[in-house]
Every structure is written in structure tokens, then in C-alpha cells.
Amino acid sequence: MQAIQETQPGRPADASATRLEVKDLNAYYGKHLAVKGVNMQFEPGAITALIGPSGCGKSTLLRCLNRMHEVIPHAHVEGEVLLDGQNLYEPGVDPTDTRRRIGMVFQRPNPFPTMTIMDNVLAGVRLAGKPPGDATLEEISEKSLRRAALWDEVKDKLHKAGTSLSGGQQQRLCIARALAVDPEVLLMDEPASALDPISTVKIEELMRELRGAYTIIIVTHNMQQAARCSDYTGFMLAGEAATGELVEFDTTSKMFTTPKEKRTEDYITGRFG
Amino acid sequence: MSQESAEVISATAGASARAARTRISPAGDRIFMFLLYASAWFVLAIVAALFLVLLQRSWPAIQTIGLGVFTQLWDPGGGHFGVLTFIYGTIVTSAIALLIAGPVGIGAALFLAELAPKRLATPVAMLIELLAAVPSVVYGIWGLFVLVPVIRMYIGPALQHTFGFLPLFQGPIYGVGMLAGGLILSIMVVPTVAAISRDVFEAVPNDQREGMLALGSTKWEMMTKAVLPYARSGVVGALVLGLGRALGEAMAVVMVIGNKPQIVASLFQPAYTMASVPANEFSEATGKVYISALIEVGLLLFIVSLLVNISARLLVWNASGRGRR
CATH class of the missing domain: 1.10.3720.10 (MetI-like)
Incomplete structure (x- = not known):
């Protein structure tokens, strides 16, 4: 709790300055159009959930936001993703810079097995060369682990292997690793789907604690999770030729009580997907 | 033990294998198992034989030269x-x-x-x-x-x-x-x-x-x-x-x-x-x-x-x- 009130070096304390916006975004795998015509604005400091059945393109859309989509061979993106008005897909924008500002947590916990817990947390900081501000590496790792609600569990074994932790702890370690480079936006791709129920609850609590300090966008196949944790929800659905579209995007309470679209209502009430 | 594990394997192979299992006689299983074991031991035996022959043939030199080889x-x-x-x-x-x-x-x-x-x-x-x-x-x-x-x-x-x-x-x-x-x-x-x-x-x-x-x-x-x-x-x-x-x-x-x-x-x-x-x-x-x-x-x-x-x-x-x- 106390960690959230600390101001961060290098950027304003509240994330309301950072706006993330998607304009006319199409994502391709080779010739296959996987996501079509997405327009959305993410509320700064809020949690936005992307839901939809498997193969609807929600993970693809998420990976377009920090330019991780193009890492897959033959994958490419059309359209604009604006971070503070700057189009991330403009020529000359460095994708490594983008990924430092927009952190990502994956479906399966992926700590680096040859690194200690502390080295895992600092992996991204060391890439950037100089740590932000004048904080020491020890301070950064402690702060990041506290923010990820993992400090109390690992403070006595910072020099043990990251993979010695349980699955849920590994995922929080990956969150700490993402937070250590001080991003403005945090993308989470089904962060709890590989975890047990208790670890899932911990991740959800953690998301609520991080709310306000970071703009969080989470992909989930779990509707209850979206309803529990998020402020806004986007519903995606794959139409013809397995091309995903954003069907509806609104506040979570509206989406789950009075959706405008019939297809949203059908999905939320469990009629398909 | 070998027969037991063979049974476990064929049992987990599912319904399609069940029909086949009844056709293979236990004798056939045993012969196959014996052949596999024999192949594995044969390789080990070759390595051991190689070592023994080298040792036996170099024994005269080892006796005559002793540490003089070094x-x-x-x-x-x-x-x-x-x-x-x-x-x-x-x-x-x-x-x-x-x-x-x-x-x-x-x-x-x-x-x-x-x-x-x-x-x-x-x-x-x-x-x-x-x-x-x-x-x-x-x-x-x-x-x-x-x-x-x-x-x-x-x-x-x-x-x-x-x-x-x-x-x-x-x-x-x-x-x-x-x-x-x-x-x-x-x-x-x-x-x-x-x-x-x-x-x-x-x-x-x-x-x-x-x-x-x-x-x-x-x-x-x-x-x-x-x-x-x-x-x-x-x-x-x-x-x-x-x-x-x-x-x-x-x-x-x-x-x-x-x-x-x-x-x-x-x-x-x-x-x-x-x-x-x-x-x-x-x-x-x-x-x-x-x-x-x-x-x-x-x-x-x-x-x-x-x-x-x-x-x-x-x-x-x-x-x-x-x-x-």
C-alpha cells in the first residue's frame, strides 16, 4: 500500500498524463487479417479488460500496443497507436523504447532461469544502462518487489534462482520485473490463467493496488475476472475469415448490466464462446 | 517388472489398442522384450570388450615400460x-x-x-x-x-x-x-x-x-x-x-x-x-x-x-x- 504513494523518479506521480489511444488498427499474420478496424481510448490510470472467446484477437490487439506483435515472423500492423499523441508506428520510433514505456506480463510466468530473484527484477533496468533517477539497484529491486506484493516472501532469498519460486510467485516476480523499468502502461496477457485460484486472487488484488499508478490493460478469458477487476471492458469477437473486431467498449458496469449489442449480451450471459 | 510396465503402457494406450493387445501373445511380448534388452546390453558389451582387448594387448608394454610412458x-x-x-x-x-x-x-x-x-x-x-x-x-x-x-x-x-x-x-x-x-x-x-x-x-x-x-x-x-x-x-x-x-x-x-x-x-x-x-x-x-x-x-x-x-x-x-x- 505504502509503495503506491511513493513518487516515482523520472515521471509524474500520477499516470493521468499518459494517454494511450488506438486508431484504425489492423493486425496481420502474413496475409491473414487477425484484427480489423479497432478504435479505442484507454482511460489513464484505469484498468481496462479485453474479453472474448478464444481466437477473437484480444491477445493480438494487446501485443500491438507495445509493438510485440511484429516480433512474430511475417506479422505486421496497420494503423496508429498513440502514446501521449505520439504514433508508436511512425518510422523512426524505436520499438525498444516503446516496450520500456509499455511493460508486459505474459500468460505463463517466464522468469529467466539462470538469474537470481534480484537479477530477474533488474534485468530490464540493466538493459537500459543507467537506472532511472539516483536510486541504487538494491532500492529499485526492493521497491519493485514491494509493488508486486512479493517483497515479504522473497526478501530473505533474493539471491536464489527466480525459478525456485511457486508459479504464482513467479508471475508476481515477472510483474516486479516489468515495473522495475518504470513503465507508464502495463499490459497483462491472461496473467492468471496458468495459476491456481489463490494465486489468481493475489494477482487481482495486486492489479487493484496498482490501479491509478499505471494504466493497466488486461486480456482475460475469465468474465468474472473482468467484472471483478476492471473499470472498462472491451468485447471482441471473430467474424468472417477469423478476423477479430471490437464489438463493444464501455464501462464494465454497463457492459455487464446493459450492453448495447446483442452479441455482447449473448456472450456475457454464456450463450456462446 | 518389465512385464508389468509393458502392461501399464498397453493399458494406457486406450481403446484402440485394446483389441490389438488381445492378439499379441505374452510369449511375443517376452521375445520382443528380450531382443530389446539384448540390443542394449550388446552395445555395452562392445565397449567393455574394446576396453578389455586394448588393456590385454597393451599389457606387455605396460609391464615393460611402466611409468616410462610418461x-x-x-x-x-x-x-x-x-x-x-x-x-x-x-x-x-x-x-x-x-x-x-x-x-x-x-x-x-x-x-x-x-x-x-x-x-x-x-x-x-x-x-x-x-x-x-x-x-x-x-x-x-x-x-x-x-x-x-x-x-x-x-x-x-x-x-x-x-x-x-x-x-x-x-x-x-x-x-x-x-x-x-x-x-x-x-x-x-x-x-x-x-x-x-x-x-x-x-x-x-x-x-x-x-x-x-x-x-x-x-x-x-x-x-x-x-x-x-x-x-x-x-x-x-x-x-x-x-x-x-x-x-x-x-x-x-x-x-x-x-x-x-x-x-x-x-x-x-x-x-x-x-x-x-x-x-x-x-x-x-x-x-x-x-x-x-x-x-x-x-x-x-x-x-x-x-x-x-x-x-x-x-x-x-x-x-x-x-x-x-
């Missing part, structure tokens, strides 16, 4: 059978081979696994594996007619000009010598190192690469900080297997190393290796002790190669065990 003088006519010069030659040429083939093989494997587009990577990987199948005498002929003159006229003088202050690169340049032996071995070891390292790199899970990229790494940082550390022990295994090949190579080395038993610093000087001595001198060896001493050289090499290979297996085994987790 001296420098190799003079079969005078009854001196010191093998230290061969051990030295083997170590130096293998070290040169590994120093060159290690970086080149790992680099080629990284390129093929991480950077090359698939339509380029697949044929190049096949070519590399083909290189590993070229007979060593072909490498030897190429070494003798191409590599040796090139060392004498270009590589040797250039090295001497630049690094002549080091004892390694002093003295006359004959062409044949430890440098030629090391270089020919390095060419032969590259395919081994590259092919195995490539398999190891391809076994690195993609989430490791994406995890590093998502932190804002460049592709180079992703390779050096995520892929290489994860693949570390597997790559060491590839290097040790390559070293095993270098240690045991006889034919190609005989043809380019000059075959002179001596311990000198200069890489331009001829030398002799453990593998080449028996290959080269067996036909002209006279006398019981001489032949027996050659076999003892083979025995020593057998032991060294076995140890190198066991350590390689253990390393590769560790690597794949970690990949599964």
Missing part, C-alpha cells in the same frame, strides 16, 4: 616409449580447434536459430550437417594440398609479422605442423558444434525471448542475455562433443601435422598426436613391445575420449532436463 623420448628402436609428446600434440591441436570452432560454430548456430529466415536456415543447416559426414581423409587431402601451402605462404608469415613476439609464432614456417593440424581439426569440429548448438537454441522456449524483448531489449541483448544463458549447459555439451571429435581424429591430422615427436612452443613446428601415432606406425612396427606400446597409446586415448564424452552427456542431459521444467 616421458618425452619416443625411440622404438632404442626401447624408449615416452608418449608425452603425443599428449602435448593432441592437447595443442585440440585447443586450437576448439578456440576457432567454438565461436564460429556457436555464431553460425545463433544465426541459423535466431536471425536467418526459415527458407535460408533449413538448407544451410542441412549443409552443415552434411559437412559432418565428409570422410576425414578427404579433409586430410584438402589440408595437404590447399591448407598447408596457404599456411606456408600467407597465414604463417602474416601471423609471424603481427604476433612474432610470441613464442607461439616464431621460427621457420614449414606449412605442415601444429597450426595446420589445429586448423584442419577446427574445420571438422565446426559442423558438430553448430548442429548441436542450433538444436539447443531452438529448444529455448519462446517466452524467454519475448520476456527479454518486452523489457525493451534489442535483438542482440535478447540473444546474449536470454537465449545464451538459458542454453548455456547445452552449448558446453556441444563444445565437449566437438572436443571429443578433435581428440580422436587420426587420418586428417596425420596428413598435415608433420609427425615428429617433440614438444616445442612454435605452432609452425611439426608435432605428433595420440590418434595419429598408431595410425601411422602400426604397419611398420616391429617387436612385441613396440606394437604393444602403440596399443597402449590407443588405450590412453580411449580413456580420455570416454571421459570427455561422459561429461558431455551429463551436461546435455542437464540442459534438456531444465528445458522440460
Whole structure:
């Protein structure tokens, strides 16, 4: 709790300055159009959930936001993703810079097995060369682990292997690793789907604690999770030729009580997907 | 126990296998099991027999020479059978081979696994594996007619000009010598190192690469900080297997190393290796002790190669065990 009130070096304390916006975004795998015509604005400091059945393109859309989509061979993106008005897909924008500002947590916990817990947390900081501000590496790792609600569990074994932790702890370690480079936006791709129920609850609590300090966008196949944790929800659905579209995007309470679209209502009430 | 586990396997194979199981008689199962066990033990028996025959045949030399093998003088006519010069030659040429083939093989494997587009990577990987199948005498002929003159006229003088202050690169340049032996071995070891390292790199899970990229790494940082550390022990295994090949190579080395038993610093000087001595001198060896001493050289090499290979297996085994987790 106390960690959230600390101001961060290098950027304003509240994330309301950072706006993330998607304009006319199409994502391709080779010739296959996987996501079509997405327009959305993410509320700064809020949690936005992307839901939809498997193969609807929600993970693809998420990976377009920090330019991780193009890492897959033959994958490419059309359209604009604006971070503070700057189009991330403009020529000359460095994708490594983008990924430092927009952190990502994956479906399966992926700590680096040859690194200690502390080295895992600092992996991204060391890439950037100089740590932000004048904080020491020890301070950064402690702060990041506290923010990820993992400090109390690992403070006595910072020099043990990251993979010695349980699955849920590994995922929080990956969150700490993402937070250590001080991003403005945090993308989470089904962060709890590989975890047990208790670890899932911990991740959800953690998301609520991080709310306000970071703009969080989470992909989930779990509707209850979206309803529990998020402020806004986007519903995606794959139409013809397995091309995903954003069907509806609104506040979570509206989406789950009075959706405008019939297809949203059908999905939320469990009629398909 | 064997029958039990066979039953468990066929039981878990599901309904489709159930019909088949009733048709195979228990006797058939037992015969098949016996054949498998026999094949496995046969391989072990060959290794054991090889070792025993080498030991038995080198026994006269071991008795006559004793610890005298660990001296420098190799003079079969005078009854001196010191093998230290061969051990030295083997170590130096293998070290040169590994120093060159290690970086080149790992680099080629990284390129093929991480950077090359698939339509380029697949044929190049096949070519590399083909290189590993070229007979060593072909490498030897190429070494003798191409590599040796090139060392004498270009590589040797250039090295001497630049690094002549080091004892390694002093003295006359004959062409044949430890440098030629090391270089020919390095060419032969590259395919081994590259092919195995490539398999190891391809076994690195993609989430490791994406995890590093998502932190804002460049592709180079992703390779050096995520892929290489994860693949570390597997790559060491590839290097040790390559070293095993270098240690045991006889034919190609005989043809380019000059075959002179001596311990000198200069890489331009001829030398002799453990593998080449028996290959080269067996036909002209006279006398019981001489032949027996050659076999003892083979025995020593057998032991060294076995140890190198066991350590390689253990390393590769560790690597794949970690990949599964």
C-alpha cells in the first residue's frame, strides 16, 4: 500500500498524463487479417479488460500496443497507436523504447532461469544502462518487489534462482520485473490463467493496488475476472475469415448490466464462446 | 517388472489398442522384450570388450615400460616409449580447434536459430550437417594440398609479422605442423558444434525471448542475455562433443601435422598426436613391445575420449532436463 504513494523518479506521480489511444488498427499474420478496424481510448490510470472467446484477437490487439506483435515472423500492423499523441508506428520510433514505456506480463510466468530473484527484477533496468533517477539497484529491486506484493516472501532469498519460486510467485516476480523499468502502461496477457485460484486472487488484488499508478490493460478469458477487476471492458469477437473486431467498449458496469449489442449480451450471459 | 510396465503402457494406450493387445501373445511380448534388452546390453558389451582387448594387448608394454610412458623420448628402436609428446600434440591441436570452432560454430548456430529466415536456415543447416559426414581423409587431402601451402605462404608469415613476439609464432614456417593440424581439426569440429548448438537454441522456449524483448531489449541483448544463458549447459555439451571429435581424429591430422615427436612452443613446428601415432606406425612396427606400446597409446586415448564424452552427456542431459521444467 505504502509503495503506491511513493513518487516515482523520472515521471509524474500520477499516470493521468499518459494517454494511450488506438486508431484504425489492423493486425496481420502474413496475409491473414487477425484484427480489423479497432478504435479505442484507454482511460489513464484505469484498468481496462479485453474479453472474448478464444481466437477473437484480444491477445493480438494487446501485443500491438507495445509493438510485440511484429516480433512474430511475417506479422505486421496497420494503423496508429498513440502514446501521449505520439504514433508508436511512425518510422523512426524505436520499438525498444516503446516496450520500456509499455511493460508486459505474459500468460505463463517466464522468469529467466539462470538469474537470481534480484537479477530477474533488474534485468530490464540493466538493459537500459543507467537506472532511472539516483536510486541504487538494491532500492529499485526492493521497491519493485514491494509493488508486486512479493517483497515479504522473497526478501530473505533474493539471491536464489527466480525459478525456485511457486508459479504464482513467479508471475508476481515477472510483474516486479516489468515495473522495475518504470513503465507508464502495463499490459497483462491472461496473467492468471496458468495459476491456481489463490494465486489468481493475489494477482487481482495486486492489479487493484496498482490501479491509478499505471494504466493497466488486461486480456482475460475469465468474465468474472473482468467484472471483478476492471473499470472498462472491451468485447471482441471473430467474424468472417477469423478476423477479430471490437464489438463493444464501455464501462464494465454497463457492459455487464446493459450492453448495447446483442452479441455482447449473448456472450456475457454464456450463450456462446 | 518389465512385464508389468509393458502392461501399464498397453493399458494406457486406450481403446484402440485394446483389441490389438488381445492378439499379441505374452510369449511375443517376452521375445520382443528380450531382443530389446539384448540390443542394449550388446552395445555395452562392445565397449567393455574394446576396453578389455586394448588393456590385454597393451599389457606387455605396460609391464615393460611402466611409468616410462610418461616421458618425452619416443625411440622404438632404442626401447624408449615416452608418449608425452603425443599428449602435448593432441592437447595443442585440440585447443586450437576448439578456440576457432567454438565461436564460429556457436555464431553460425545463433544465426541459423535466431536471425536467418526459415527458407535460408533449413538448407544451410542441412549443409552443415552434411559437412559432418565428409570422410576425414578427404579433409586430410584438402589440408595437404590447399591448407598447408596457404599456411606456408600467407597465414604463417602474416601471423609471424603481427604476433612474432610470441613464442607461439616464431621460427621457420614449414606449412605442415601444429597450426595446420589445429586448423584442419577446427574445420571438422565446426559442423558438430553448430548442429548441436542450433538444436539447443531452438529448444529455448519462446517466452524467454519475448520476456527479454518486452523489457525493451534489442535483438542482440535478447540473444546474449536470454537465449545464451538459458542454453548455456547445452552449448558446453556441444563444445565437449566437438572436443571429443578433435581428440580422436587420426587420418586428417596425420596428413598435415608433420609427425615428429617433440614438444616445442612454435605452432609452425611439426608435432605428433595420440590418434595419429598408431595410425601411422602400426604397419611398420616391429617387436612385441613396440606394437604393444602403440596399443597402449590407443588405450590412453580411449580413456580420455570416454571421459570427455561422459561429461558431455551429463551436461546435455542437464540442459534438456531444465528445458522440460
